Amino acid sequence: MRNLAVNGERLWASLMELAQIGATPKGGVCRLAGTDLDADARRLFIRWCEEAGCTVTIDGVGNIFARRAGRDPTLPPIVTGSHLDTQPTGGKFDGAYGVMAGLEVVRTLNDLGYETEAPIEIVAWTNEEGSRFSPAMVGSGAFAGVFTVEDALATRDNNAPELTLGGELQRIGFAGPAPVGDHPVAAYFEAHIEQGPILEAAGLPIGVVTGAQGQRWYEITVTGQEAHAGPTPMPRRRDALVGAARMIDAVNRIGHGHAPYACATVGSVQVSPNSRNTIPGRVFFTVDFRHPEDRVLTAMDQELRAACDAAAATQSLEVEVREFWYFPPTPFDAALVGAVREAAAAQALAHQDIISGAGHDAVYMARVAPTAMIFVPCVGGISHNEIEDAKPEDLTAGCTVLLNAILESADGSR
Numbered sequence: 001m002r003n004l005a006v007n008g009e010r011l012w013a014s015l016m017e018l019a020q021i022g023a024t025p026k027g028g029v030c031r032l033a034g035t036d037l038d039a040d041a042r043r044l045f046i047r048w049c050e051e052a053g054c055t056v057t058i059d060g061v062g063n064i065f066a067r068r069a070g071r072d073p074t075l076p077p078i079v080t081g082s083h084l085d086t087q088p089t090g091g092k093f094d095g096a097y098g099v100m101a102g103l104e105v106v107r108t109l110n111d112l113g114y115e116t117e118a119p120i121e122i123v124a125w126t127n128e129e130g131s132r133f134s135p136a137m138v139g140s141g142a143f144a145g146v147f148t149v150e151d152a153l154a155t156r157d158n159n160a161p162e163l164t165l166g167g168e169l170q171r172i173g174f175a176g177p178a179p180v181g182d183h184p185v186a187a188y189f190e191a192h193i194e195q196g197p198i199l200e201a202a203g204l205p206i207g208v209v210t211g212a213q214g215q216r217w218y219e220i221t222v223t224g225q226e227a228h229a230g231p232t233p234m235p236r237r238r239d240a241l242v243g244a245a246r247m248i249d250a251v252n253r254i255g256h257g258h259a260p261y262a263c264a265t266v267g268s269v270q271v272s273p274n275s276r277n278t279i280p281g282r283v284f285f286t287v288d289f290r291h292p293e294d295r296v297l298t299a300m301d302q303e304l305r306a307a308c309d310a311a312a313a314t315q316s317l318e319v320e321v322r323e324f325w326y327f328p329p330t331p332f333d334a335a336l337v338g339a340v341r342e343a344a345a346a347q348a349l350a351h352q353d354i355i356s357g358a359g360h361d362a363v364y365m366a367r368v369a370p371t372a373m374i375f376v377p378c379v380g381g382i383s384h385n386e387i388e389d390a391k392p393e394d395l396t397a398g399c400t401v402l403l404n405a406i407l408e409s410a411d412g413s414r
């Protein structure tokens with residue numbers, strides 16, 4: 001394992017300059033996909049890549065690839081990057097860090113005159129956030145064949161449905177000529193802020209991401225009987241909200257029951273008729289289950305269904321449990337995860353294995369290429385917020401690990 005260091009000050013300066021594009025008064029960034037500000041950030045990124053000697057191509061969904069040649073042009077590239085778009089009240093680091101870390105890797109190799117065997121490409125994926133155009137991770141998803149190019153381009157602006165992602169990419173000049181996804185990738189690495197509190201609480205600069213959680217989402221409808229809140233005696237009630245409350249409590253207990261990795265959330269509840277003196281006749285609520293192991297997600301599914309049936313039976317209620325979405329757990333490539341872990345150890349950087357709780361472009365890339373991620377802590381674990389912050393030394397550490405893990409892969413030792 002080599003032991004090369006990146007230029008942390010240059011990385012920080014680039015992040016701060018990029019963050020001025022779409023800067024908000026509270027210190028965050030608003031740079032939605034397909035906007036003029038997105039185009040400004042893309043142009044700055046391309047200018048920096050070309051100054052670093054890279055050749056830039058743009059594919060049909062606007063994904064940008066900046067290639068640093070290797071000794072052997074027949075080898076597929078090692079790809080690293082993330083996204084330049086943000087949430088409406090986003091921060092300076094979500095996505096931007098992964099792209100700027102990739103650029104810093106290339107700049108460092110240039111400083112050292114280091115020629116890799118395989119080419120290295122920095123990628124900026126289109127519309128990772130899914131905030132203006134839903135769903136999320138559309139650029140990497142189209143690249144990986146999860147969405148067709150037509151479907152990706154036809155995605156509509158949530159607030160202005162007459163606008164499509166394809167139309168907006170045309171307008172800002174980033175509907176590129178390169179085919180989408182016909183692009184072999186030897187390995188994909190993504191550096192990202194953790195967006196959670198685990199690394200900061202443990203006092204560790206590096207998270208070795210071993211995979212992403214699987215998810216099961218449900219829509220649950222509980223039906224009882226509407227009745228007057230005064231004349232209806234307690235034993236005669238079929239109160240859908242009381243039943244739903246017991247089910248929601250069960251969801252929380254199921255999450256605690258599969259600690260430490262399970263997450264279980266009810267985030268939306270609709271009560272009908274939602275009148276203070278009518279016994280609720282119908283309740284609709286959502287469930288979001290997450291866990292890195294499919295077998296545990298299956299157990300949580302069975303426990304949820306049993307708990308809903310039991311709660312419904314005590315009130316003579318009907319309950320419909322509909323699975324709305326399923327996303328399997330994504331384990332990352334063992335060899336690349338090992339390269340990340342060894343790179344951290346070689347730099348004497350304290351680290352732990354960690355599971356990604358959020359979606360990332362890497363989750364779709366893992367379907368088409370060996371993939372790994374590197375997490376660095378963010379202050380207070382807060383992200384998707386204008387106060388999102390990260391320490392320069394942690395960002396430098398993550399980028400150093402990225403550089404050394406990439407070299408392990410780019411020089412053919414893996």
Ligand SMILES: [Zn+2]
Pocket residue numbers: 083094095128192360
């Ligand atoms: Zn992100």
